[in-house]
Amino acid sequence: MEFELPSVEELLGSWTLITGEVNTGKTDMLSRIMAAFAQGEHGRMALMDMAPELTRGVGGKLALPQGVHLKVCAPSIVAPRLTGKTPEEVQALARQNAANLATALEGYLAVPAEVLFINDVSLYLQAGDPAKLYEAMEATPTVVINGYLGTSLGGGEMGELERRRMEELAARCARVYRLA
Structure with a gap:
């Protein structure tokens, strides 16, 4: 996609x-934005990859730019909608992810960077406290985030919560790119 x-x-x-x-x-x-930042001097950069282990046809593996050393926070998570068999199980998995991701955000806040990249923020927004995410973002001058906002993975309680939180996040951002 271009x-x-x-x-x-x-x-x-x-x-x-x-x-x-x-x-x-x-x-x-x-990934391309990270590579562009890697070409300049923009201070310490951090990557919080909220889906570092997901490879089952959903999402993409985020490769670090060549020769750049980024602080990487990669919590252990599962893909609730791919792993859970019932709506209750999906919600429980999302809550489990939220706890692991909150721990990663706490670790990041101990030494925030000048530039923060977050991959798959929607996995956090499924059940995590948005205030914790905003705290990490507010500690960082430049933040570039990606996340799912769509309909292809179904609705339900988690989908509505995630969609509402993603729309709230979008309203706080200076720029929003919606890819088709």
């Missing part, structure tokens, strides 16, 4: 959100 990559200068000092359905290029766009 999209116009924003310049680093456009993104500096603000929050940017990349959203879309499954497999629309969100992770690729985030």
